Amino acid sequence: MLTKRFSPEGQSAFEARFEAQKIAFGPVVFQCVRHAWKHGMLDALAAAGEAGIAVEQLAATGRWSPYRLKVVLETCLSAGVVQLVEGRYVLDKAGYCVLSDSITQVNIDFVNDVCYEGLFHLDQSLVTETPAGLPALGQWPTLYQGLAELAEPAQSSWFAFDHLYSDTSFPSILPDVFATAPARVMDIGANTGKFSIAALNHQPTVALHLVDLPQQLAVAQRRLEEEGLAERAHFHPVDMLKPDSAFPGGMDLIWMSQFLSCFSEPVIASILKRAADALAPRGQVLILDTLWDRQRYDIAAYCLINTSPYFTAMASGNSKVYESADYLRLAKDAGLELITSRDGIGYCHSLLRFGKAA
Structure with missing residues (x-):
């Protein structure tokens, strides 16, 4: 660290x-x-x-x-x-x-269009651990139920912010994803399907299982159909906040990108436990995320640390940008052990590879 x-x-x-x-x-x-x-x-x-x-x-x-x-x-x-x-x-x-500078511009737009008005209620959010600033954007329990309905310019600024950090990482991590030749891959938190599209194009025989809220899956399905890739895709609507909502099983590889930071530690623990249960023998879990303690440059750590109040006031009320030690601890509790880790991916990502603990 x-x-x-x-x-x-x-x-x-x-x-x-x-x-x-x-x-x-x-x-x-x-x-x-x-x-x-x-x-x-x-x-x-x-x-x-x-x-x-x-x-x-x-x-x-x-x-x-x-x-x-x-x-x-x-x-x-x-x-x-x-x-x-x-x-x-x-x-x-x-x-x-x-x-x-595109990063500066995307960050400014995100803070202004998505966060600024709602951050006035950060005090309340920190006390109640609810997204008290979210009504500035819409009436949903969390922001994730409303992403497909966000008014402009908030929607464009949100997706530009989200994709800026993830898109630079996808080309370099696809060899990691397919290093073990998985036939069945599950994308938990599929969002708009960008990773699934990249994976399906990279490996013509893989079957992709997308897991997310119904609203997000509808967007992802539409995009995969436009790309002519929907035949190898399977869509599983799951509310991550319901611990009894199981993931489809028998997966050779489970992928999560910029996803766990959307949830509190208890929910992350539940997701990781369900992911471990969904693995096939010798299956693995890959987590690509922005871990602020593993950044080479302070400018990256600064941006990531100061994204956490957005999660508090606007997104969920109880999530944040985590340290790597948090994920390692929660994964261990879920019966997973770290196999490898790689930092310096894209702008600020780390890739953690887990297998079932012996």
Whole structure:
């Protein structure tokens, strides 16, 4: 396990106080920087180049009032997104990231469109362990029942966030999935069927069993039919929150990708126990997930840690981005033992391979 320290060594009390003010005004900075990006101010600065451009020149275009420009760009200045050089604004490095880095943009959209309003109720969610902020998006017990019904832009931002982290991992993990030549593979938490499609295309003889809520399976089935792959797919609607809902048995390999973080530890324990019971002799369980303690770079650990409050306030009320030790402990309790692990997959994934304990 890597030791994580996010504050620099030797930070002075004055510097720490400045960092604390950044926390206090974080929501203000977020909204102003987002406004500058979404409404073209950062584009205008990028076009001006190193020479920069004055507020009066920007206002003369008729796109923004001087007041609007000053409020937003001064906050951007305080955040290191822009510089002010002899009265002219110049885009800084952090501003270029906001303007051109896809990860930054997906994260901003996700926080704003999915999380921002509901996070106001994080206090209540932490106390009650229920998604108290979810009514900002819709009336469902958890977010997962409502994914197919999410209004825009929340739906697009949610799937962009989810797929950004998973899609980069799929090409490199398919050899791991089929290393033991499984004939029957079960995709638990199939979501929109992206992994199932990749697996079916990779191995033309495998049979895929998709397990998820009925709403999600309907989306996955439609996509597999469009790809001409539905003949080798079998769909099993299961409510993961019901421990008596068994998974189909005789599986050579059970796959779970970015899935267990959607649930509390007791539910994870139940899912892993049901997965162990569904394995064929010598079958294995593969878990691909974003484990914050196994990240090489602090930037990845930072993003993952700060995704947990979304799970609390918006998704389920009692799930999070876990440490690897949590999964290992719960898997052991379910009768599974770790065979191998591999880190550094895609942006921030680890792959844990389990077999039934002797």
